[in-house]
Amino acid sequence: MKKVIYLFLFIAVLGFSNSLSAQKFSGLDKSPMDMASYPTDYKVSEKxxxxxxxxxxxKNRSLAELAPAGEVWRTGAxxxxxxxxxxxxxxxxxxxSAGTYSLFTIPGEEEWTVILNKNLNQWGSYFYEDSADVARVSVPNGSxxxxxxxxxxxxxEVDKGAHMVMGWDKTRVAVPITW
Structure with a gap:
């Protein structure tokens, strides 16, 4: 009887391991996700x-083509x-207030509008609703x-806070953050 049970378990494990090896994984995303934080150390209590x-x-395209001036952009990919x-x-x-927000921007030649929006889990800016904006701030467009x-x-890091610096091509935009 024990031999039958062991044989059954062996067949079950073999079947399970075959289904694991058949798993298909996608390749590397063309626009991988990244994360930035302040401070950069790993003490969550101090974040x-x-x-x-x-x-x-x-990839041989222009910033103006990918994030057009005057249009709401998802701020990344x-x-x-x-x-x-x-x-x-x-x-x-x-x-x-402390919490999580979607971040959108409106690029401009002289300044960018940086938007915090309360609607989360949005794909791109296709479903962006300005009625859900928590804040809009204008910051100079630097280079x-x-x-x-x-x-x-x-x-x-700056005196009494930090600047969130966004950069692409030769454009640099900094939003001051204090607490």
């Missing part, structure tokens, strides 16, 4: 802000970027001599 976003690449504040902050001059192939977001 102020974290952003998760897709990183599109220029694929899903709209999501920014989490772990405590109440002042974001570009606007008081924001750098170095070109970035991949859209990037980083935090730069």
């Amino acid at each position: 102020v802000v974290r952003i998760i976003y897709g990183r599109p690449q220029l 694929n899903e709209a970027a999501e920014i989490t504040f772990y405590q109440d902050v002042n974001f570009g001059g606007r008081d924001i 750098d001599s170095a070109s970035l192939e991949e859209f990037s977001i980083a935090f730069k």
Whole structure:
């Protein structure tokens, strides 16, 4: 009787392992997701802000083609970027409660409008609703001599806070954050 049970278990395990090896996995996303946070250490209790976003690449295209001036952009690729504040902050001059928001931008030649929106889990900006905006801030459009192939977001420490710096091609946009 024990031999029959062991044989049955062996066949079940063999069948299960074959179904695992048949799993198909997708290749690397063309615009992989990334994350930036401040501070950058791993102490969650000290985190102020974290952003998760897709990183599109220029690939011989222009920034104006991928993020047209005057149009709402998802601020990255694929899903709209999501920014989490772990405590109440002042974001570009606007008081924001701790929580998670979608991040959109409206690129411009002189300035960018940076938008925090309460609707989460949005694909692109196709279903963006301005009635769900929590804040809109305008920040100057800056530039750098170095070109970035991949859209990037980083935090730069400054007195009494940090700047969330977005960069792509030679464009740089910084939003001050204080707490």
